[in-house]
Amino acid sequence: MSLRQFLRALRARRRVFVVALVAVVLAATLASLMTRKSYRATVALLVDAKDEQSLSDALRPLVLPQERVSYLQTQVDILTSPKVARQVVQDLRLTENPAALAMLGVQPRTDRRDDRLVDALLQQFKAETSQSSVIQASFTCPDARLAATIANAFANAYVNTMLELRVAPTRKAAAWFEEQLKGLRANLEEAQAKLAAQSKLDAQAKLAQNPDRLPEVMDNAFIQQLKADVLHGEAKLQQLATEYGVNHPVYRRQVSENQSLRARLQAEMRKVVAGAASSEGLASANRGSHLRDPRTQPLEQVLTRNVESAERAYDTAMQRYVVSQVESRASQTNVAVLNPAVAPLAAYRPNIALNLALSLISGIAFGGILVVLLEMQDRRVRTPEDLLSINRRLPLLAVLGDDRRPAGLLTGPPATVLRALPKPG
Numbered sequence: 410m411s412l413r414q415f416l417r418a419l420r421a422r423r424r425v426f427v428v429a430l431v432a433v434v435l436a437a438t439l440a441s442l443m444t445r446k447s448y449r450a451t452v453a454l455l456v457d458a459k460d461e462q463s464l465s466d467a468l469r470p471l472v473l474p475q476e477r478v479s480y481l482q483t484q485v486d487i488l489t490s491p492k493v494a495r496q497v498v499q500d501l502r503l504t505e506n507p508a509a510l511a512m513l514g515v516q517p518r519t520d521r522r523d524d525r526l527v528d529a530l531l532q533q534f535k536a537e538t539s540q541s542s543v544i545q546a547s548f549t550c551p552d553a554r555l556a557a558t559i560a561n562a563f564a565n566a567y568v569n570t571m572l573e574l575r576v577a578p579t580r581k582a583a584a585w586f587e588e589q590l591k592g593l594r595a596n597l598e599e600a601q602a603k604l605a606a607q608s609k610l611d612a613q614a615k616l617a618q619n620p621d622r623l624p625e626v627m628d629n630a631f632i633q634q635l636k637a638d639v640l641h642g643e644a645k646l647q648q649l650a651t652e653y654g655v656n657h658p659v660y661r662r663q664v665s666e667n668q669s670l671r672a673r674l675q676a677e678m679r680k681v682v683a684g685a686a687s688s689e690g691l692a693s694a695n696r697g698s699h700l701r702d703p704r705t706q707p708l709e710q711v712l713t714r715n716v717e718s719a720e721r722a723y724d725t726a727m728q729r730y731v732v733s734q735v736e737s738r739a740s741q742t743n744v745a746v747l748n749p750a751v752a753p754l755a756a757y758r759p760n761i762a763l764n765l766a767l768s769l770i771s772g773i774a775f776g777g778i779l780v781v782l783l784e785m786q787d788r789r790v791r792t793p794e795d796l797l798s799i800n801r802r803l804p805l806l807a808v809l810g811d812d813r814r815p816a817g818l819l820t821g822p823p824a825t826v827l828r829a830l831p832k833p834g
Contacts, residue, residue: 413794418784419777429779430772437768441759449757450557451547452564453748456484481538484744487574488536488546488567494527496566497559512551534563543747553752560750571742579737586730593726597719604712629681635674642667 419426487493503509503526510517513529536546546563550556627633646667649660 411794415777415781418789419780421789422780422783425783426776426780429776430769433772433775434765434768437764437771438761441761441764444759445551446756447549447551447758448553448556448753449547449549450553450560450750450753451545452560452746452750454488454544454546454564454567455745455747456481456542456544457743457745477542481542481544485536485538485544487570488544488563489531489534490570491527491531493563493566493570494530494534495523496570497530497562498523498526500566501558501562509555512555530559534559548750549757553754557750557752561746564746564749568742568744568746571744575742576737579733583730583733583737586726586733590723590726590730593719593723597716597723600712600716600719604709604716607709607712629677632674632677632681635670635677639667639670639674642670 498504501509503513504522507517510526513526513533515522515526515529530548533549534546535549536544538544546560546567548556548560548563550559642663646660646663649657649663653660
């Protein structure tokens with residue numbers, strides 16, 4: 410069927426076409442008027458990749474577009490998760506509000522009411538994002554105020570959930586690092602004690618070889634006096650040996666006095682050496698460089714490396730503990746409410762203007778299809794072209810009621826054509 414034939418059939422069956430068009434438009438209008446109105450409230454959320462309260466570089470700026478898209482999609486998934494919806498139910502106490510349950514289509518007395526309420530909220534809640542860092546979250550409900558309230562509740566629950574997801578792991582990490590620091594501190598103190606003990610032993614052994622050269626010994630007035638007394642006794646002993654001989658009682662008495670002086674001198678020197686060795690060992694252990702005996706040098710190097718390793722491990726754990734401790738006390742996230750939802754004035758559904766436009770298009774299409782079907786079932790010959798389209802070999806003898814005046818496709822032929830054929834009977 411060509412376009413001209415279709416238009417002629419449409420002109421001939423225009424009543425059917427008009428009835429079909431009016432029926433479709435009227436049905437769409439009645440359905441739109443009878444449909445329950447729904448209102449959509451939208452809240453805008455700003456998601457920033459940077460975090461001002463973070464000491465780590467985990468939330469670094471997202472440079473690549475794929476990273477931004479993936480991060481925003483993750484935020485949308487969190488926003489539309491059942492965890493956030495359950496938080497909304499708890500914050501608004503929807504289970505205790507029969508009117509809200511009726512609006513959401515949940516029976517007040519039903520099994521697993523909370524789960525059904527969460528599912529109903531997620532079915533009416535939508536979150537969308539584009540190339541920007543703003544997430545548009547909307548909730549649809551028959552009541553405009555309830556829609557705005559639930560949309561804002563979703564935004565607040567999402568912010569609180571993000572804060573919980575950030576703070577909870579850092580608190581656990583801070584507690585774990587605190588436990589680890591106790592063991593690392595014990596290991597460091599043990600390594601330092603071993604190094605100090607070994608340094609003290611090495612210092613004592615080194616100082617015992619040349620005690621006279623110690624500054625403490627040389628600066629001790631009492632020891633210097635004892636040394637002078639010993640030298641004086643030795644000189645007097647030599648003089649007595651020359652005058653009286655080695656067997657004289659005076660000589661023997663002087664020998665006894667000299668031995669007593671040497672014993673006192675050795676005892677005082679041992680005291681000073683012990684004190685100097687103790688202070689020298691502690692100082693060398695703290696600064697990591699002390700007098701080393703070649704025979705004990707490998708052991709001291711091992712102990713020094715153990716202390717340094719324990720210090721590095723303790724310092725690293727302490728830094729991580731401080732970062733976790735600070736981040737566990739964060740009070741805000743990188744998400745903020747940009748534009749809170751307000752109660753909409755116009756209904757989101759039904760859109761009467763859109764429904765009428767679609768029904769008009771649908772009615773025209775339905776009427777055209779109906780005309781074509783009727784024409785195929787009851788084919789009429791209205792023009793010579795219709796006859797030739799059936800069989801081009803048939804000769805055209807004449808056209809009854811032919812009028813040379815042009816006739817419109819939809820207005821029909823002139824009245825003279827309609828009167829060309831006589832009435833039967």
